């Protein structure tokens with residue numbers, strides 16, 4: 001109910017804003033092409049037909065983020081309980097990939113269906129409606145190796161992940177909300193306790209993938225993981241197949257599939273800045 005009211009308000013604000021300031025022709029073109037590009041990327045999932053058409057803006061304008069989150073901010077300020085792992089995954093001992101801020105979840109569903117890895121996939125997302133839709137898709141597709149949770153990853157990751165019975169093999173934080181203003185940086189999903197928890201819970205050899213189309217956000221995440229040189233090495237040091245540019249950003253997407261934000265950003269001509277770390281040592285050594 002609150003979400004519907006918020007969505008209505010937001011749609012009005014979007015209309016108002018676009019009426020005041022027309023989009024440049026290049027942006028108009030990208031906006032029109034973006035959904036098609038996303039559908040094309042995930043065509044084999046055939047998801048659109050499986051859910052009643054609800055109005056979930058794929059990428060909410062950042063200036064409206066406080067309005068959107070306000071309705072449930074209090075409910076996500078406390079850590080979310082971990083699920084009964086044996087109820088959500090067929091084999092809860094498999095290595096786990098966690099996607100933090102998974103958005104629509106198509107990226108993770110695609111991996112769960114197509115990657116061919118014996119792995120479980122967990123998406124953490126703060127927008128409940130997105131999680132409901134994603135979990136609906138998962139059930140419709142009959143996948144037993146992927147699960148989505150409504151949670152504030154910043155405060156819940158440790159509680160959720162420390163109880164997982166298998167190894168944590170991969171964590172991704174892909175195109176997180178940038179929160180540009182300095183006084184809003186504290187709202188960014190990747191805060192020091194989360195970095196610590198990821199580093200601590202990763203299994204030896206486990207990896208972290210970070211990426212953003214906003215250089216400043218990518219650099220901020222990079223600085224945080226670079227702060228664990230005893231435990232994490234950048235993958236180009238341990239895997240000679242992965243190459244970086246002169247600034248240390250990965251040249252290619254190592255996942256074999258792009259996220260939705262990545263597709264939109266690349267259509268607009270943006271560069272994606274990526275780093276991938278591998279855990280080389282536990283903290284106690």
Ligand SMILES: C[S@@+](CC[C@H](N)C(=O)[O-])C[C@H]1O[C@@H](n2cnc3c(N)ncnc32)[C@H](O)[C@@H]1O
Nearest residue numbers: 101103125126152153154174175177259260261
């Ligand atoms: C810009 S979108 C990117 C989505 C997806 N990773 C992609 O690349 O397409 C960022 C997502 O992170 C979610 N998010 C923001 N803060 C979060 C938090 N503290 N915990 C979980 N999800 C969060 C937002 O709701 C949004 O869906």
